[in-house]
Amino acid sequence: MIRYPITRAKLDAEITAKSATWFADTAAVVASLPATPASSDFKPLWSKVKEVYIELQHSKCCFCEKPLEGNIEQDVEHFRPKAEVRSWKKIPAELVAEGVVVNQPADGSAEDGYTQLPYHPFNYAMSCKTCNSTFKGNLFPIEGTRDSANSDSAAMDGEKPLLIYPLGSIDADPESLIEFDALSPVPKKATGYGRRRALVTISLFRLDDAKKRKSLFKARATLVRLLYAELEGVANASTAAKKAKHQKVVDLLVSPETPFSNCLRSFARLYGSDPVRAEAIADECIKFMKTKSG
Numbered sequence: 122m123i124r125y126p127i128t129r130a131k132l133d134a135e136i137t138a139k140s141a142t143w144f145a146d147t148a149a150v151v152a153s154l155p156a157t158p159a160s161s162d163f164k165p166l167w168s169k170v171k172e173v174y175i176e177l178q179h180s181k182c183c184f185c186e187k188p189l190e191g192n193i194e195q196d197v198e199h200f201r202p203k204a205e206v207r208s209w210k211k212i213p214a215e216l217v218a219e220g221v222v223v224n225q226p227a228d229g230s231a232e233d234g235y236t237q238l239p240y241h242p243f244n245y246a247m248s249c250k251t252c253n254s255t256f257k258g259n260l261f262p263i264e265g266t267r268d269s270a271n272s273d274s275a276a277m278d279g280e281k282p283l284l285i286y287p288l289g290s291i292d293a294d295p296e297s298l299i300e301f302d303a304l305s306p307v308p309k310k311a312t313g314y315g316r317r318r319a320l321v322t323i324s325l326f327r328l329d330d331a332k333k334r335k336s337l338f339k340a341r342a343t344l345v346r347l348l349y350a351e352l353e354g355v356a357n358a359s360t361a362a363k364k365a366k367h368q369k370v371v372d373l374l375v376s377p378e379t380p381f382s383n384c385l386r387s388f389a390r391l392y393g394s395d396p397v398r399a400e401a402i403a404d405e406c407i408k409f410m411k412t413k414s415g
């Protein structure tokens with residue numbers, strides 16, 4: 122995961138440029154909701170502004186950073202679920218061992234959804250179907266107190282969410298919490314809430330599961346191997362012109378536009394601090410490049 126910087130004012134302006142009446146239309150839907158709205162009560166007006174988010178995120182999934190083609194492969198993910206919040210029933214034992222405690226009903230019942238946020242610009246992010254539909258669904262695990270009546274997702278820190286929101290700067294920068302060790306994401310912090318958020322985000326989306334997310338590992342490996350070759354090109358270039366050519370590709374590979382930026386940036390840092398290990402990882406990448414994506 123990486124952050125996609127944008128201010129609320131700029132985001133609102135881009136939404137309005139796409140659909141001049143969007144804010145008025147969405148406010149009217151929220152004002153006429155029944156007391157206990159069902160999913161179908163929320164008109165899918167977010168599809169009108171989907172392209173704003175696709176562009177902002179360079180058409181990458183906000184959670185796994187895989188590239189997404191066109192409009193069809195991607196979902197408008199409601200970070201805080203709109204109709205109901207499902208209980209997270211199978212919290213992995215390794216998270217519990219790390220001190221992750223989710224504040225949710227003990228009987229496993231669902232909680233009220235965030236009915237004031239279905240059209241909040243900072244409650245959306247584009248996500249691949251695997252991350253959104255297969256793994257997240259209506260989950261929204263928190264450590265703090267559920268604040269589902271709030272209408273401003275920028276003022277809900279008291280919930281202490283265990284997932285990370287990557288648009289704008291209303292949440293921590295994902296790269297301050299998650300980095301990569303070779304092809305696997307790992308928490309950056311040794312202890313505390315920031316570590317638990319990283320662990321939950323990685324675990325819930327199976328971002329470190331080389332079996333369930335084979336295609337992620339294969340794609341990360343391919344790009345890391347390419348980055349390694351370009352970094353070596355910079356280090357060993359015989360002329361300034363050749364060095365500059367390789368550096369251009371390195372800069373492109375670690376830019377936010379390229380899929381798996383967090384992984385690639387972590388590898389570039391490792392190459393600077395431990396080139397021997399970087400070489401071993403680059404060799405290991407070849408194995409993943411040969412796997413069937415599945």
Ligand SMILES: [Zn+2]
Nearest residue numbers: 182185249252
């Ligand atoms: Zn994804």
